[in-house]
Amino acid sequence: MTSEIVQKYFRIENLPHIWCPGCSNGVVTRALTVAIDELGLDQDNIVVVSGIGCSSRAPGYLDFNTLHTTHGRGLAFATGIKLANPKLDVILIAGDGDVSAIGGNHLIHAARRNIDITTIVFNNNIYGMTGGQYSPTTPTDAKGTTAPHGNIDKPFDIAQLATAAGATYASRTTAYHVNQMVKYFKDAITNKGFSMVEVASICPTYYGRKNKSGSGVQMMQTLKNDFIDRMAYDKLPEEKKAGKHLMGVFKNITLPEYTAEYQRVIEALQGGESNE
C-alpha cells in the first residue's frame, strides 16, 4: 500500500527508483514531500531542480515541475528560473560532490545573492553515482576508490560554507532524524532568501563498503549516535565531545531577497509593470 503522500507527490509510474537497498535517498526525498504537504504549497507552483548524481535523480520521481540539469550546475539553472518567475517555489536537490565540488562556485554565489531558493544537500560523503570516489566532504583518513590509502584532504562543512557565503537560513540534520528534517525543510522553504539544509546521509554501497561502516541500518544508527545538536554539544563534558558531529540551525535571519530587489529596480524604472 502506498501512502497518501507517495500517491500525491511521487510519480508512481517511475517507481521503483534506481537507488540501492539501504540508501537514504528515499527517506530524504519522502521527507521533502511531507514538508511540502504540511506547508500546503501548490504542487503546480513548485520547481525541483537537480544536477547529476544518485541524489539528483530524485526530481524524476517527484510530481512537480522538475529539471535534471548538468553536474554541479543545478543552482545556476534554478537561479534563472527563479529570477524569470519569482512566484515559483524553487528547490534544489544536490549531492555533496555536485554542490560543493563542481558546483561550489554556484553555491557560494547563490548564497551571496540571497536568492529565494531552498537547497537540500544529500551529503553521503562520497561520489555515489560514479562508484565511490572521495568528495569534498569525505572525512580525512576515510577511504574512497580514489583514496585507497586514506583521504588526506580536509572536508568542507557545507552548512557553514553556505552560512559564510551569505545564506540567510542554514541548518544540518541527518537522514535518521526525520521529524527534524521535515521541520528544517519547512523552515528553509518558508525563508524568503537562500536556504540550505544539509542532510547527513548514507551510501552503504560505496562509502559503507569502503569504510567498513556496516549495513544501511547500522549506518543509520551511526547517524543517530554521532550527530548531536550544537546547543547540547556545548554542554557536553570535554571527554564526550570526540567524534561528535554538530547538527541544528546555524543561521536564520532576514535580509533583502534578490528577486524582490530586482523587482524594486523594475518598479523604480517603469512604475510596477513587469513580465510576470
Added chain:
Amino acid sequence: MSKKTVKLMQGNEACVEAALMAGMKFFAGYPITPSTELAEISSEKLPRVGGKFIQMEDEIAGIAAAIGGSIAGLKSMTATSGPGFSLKQENIGYAAIAEIPLVIVNVMRGGPSTGLPTSPAQGDVMQAKWGTHGDHAIIALSPQSVMETFDITIKAFNLAEKYRTPVIVLTDEVVGHMREKIEIPEPGDIEIVNRTVPGPGEDYLPYRLEAGDIVPKMAPFGAGYRYHITGLFHDETGFPSNSTENADIMLKRMISKIEDNRDDIVMFDEFMMEDAEYAIISYGSTARTVRNAIKTLREQGMKVGLFRPITIWPSAEKEIREVGRKVKKIIVAEMNMGQYVQEVERIVKSDAEVFHLGRANGEVLMPSEVVQKAKEVF
C-alpha cells in the same frame, strides 16, 4: 512604405536592440571582451521593459541561468567570446537535447586560450558546430555588418523559438565594435515567432510531436503541466529512457528538425556570381574585404564572384554545391587557419578546386591580399 528609424550604432548595440524587439526578456552572462557591451546594454535596458538581467559567476552559470529563464517561459539570451564560449559548451548540448530555445552570441576573438582578446578572428566556426560533445544539429548565423547583426539577431530568436533549439550568433570583433548607420523597422513590421505552447487542459506529453508541428509544444514551468526535463535521453514523457530504439528516434528527430528545414534556415548572399568563372566564399566581416577585392578583380577583367553564407550551420549545402559546379576554382577566405574551407571541400568534392586564404594573427584580411591570392590561383 513602412517607417524606419535611422540610427548610428555599434554591432553589439544593434544585437541587443534587435533582441529586445524580438522579445528577449532575460539575459544572463559573464563579461568578456569583445562581447561585454551586450551584457552592459542588456543590464541597462531589460528592467525598463520588465525583463531580467543577471551577471552570473561564470559563463557556465550564464548559459545555465539563461536556459532556466527560457524554461520559465522568457525569451533568453547569453553572450560571450572565445574562452567563455568554450565554457558554455556542455550546456549548449543540454539545450540541444532538452530542446530549449536560446540565443547564444559569440563575438569571436583570437584564440586559442586567452589568445588575442581585443582582436578579431573567425576561429570558432567549427567549435560552434561540434564544440559540445555528442551528435546534435545546431544553427549558427554570421553577420557581416551592423544592420545584418540586427536582422540576424531577430532571426536567431525566431529560429530558436520555432525549432526549440539553441541558436548561435557568430559575430566577430570587427562587426561587434564597428559603428554603422542602420535602419530600425517599426515593431509591427518585424516578423516575430513564439514557441507553441499547449492549450489549457490539454493532455500534454512534453516531447510528443503533434501532427502538423515541427517540434513538441513547450509549456513554461509553473503553468500547471508538471513535467520533467533532463539531459538524459528521454522519451515523449520527458523521463529518462535507456531504450536504444527510443534514442535512435529521438536523436534523428533532433537532427532532422534542423537538417530537413535547411530551406527555411539557410540564408546566403551572392555578389557578381551570375557570370562568375571563379568564386570566393567568405562570411562575416571578412566577406566585406572580399567584396571590395572582387570589384578590383572585375575591373581587371577577372570573372569572379562572392558567395556569402549567412547561415553558417547548417551549411548552404545545395547552393555551395551549385557554386562548385558552376566555377572552376574557389577560394575560401576566413580569419582562421582553415575551418569552413573543410566544409566547402566536403560539399564541392572534385567539382571545383578549392583554395584557402586565411590568417589568425589578429589582423583582418586586406582586399589587396585577396586580389593577390586570386591572381595567384585563378
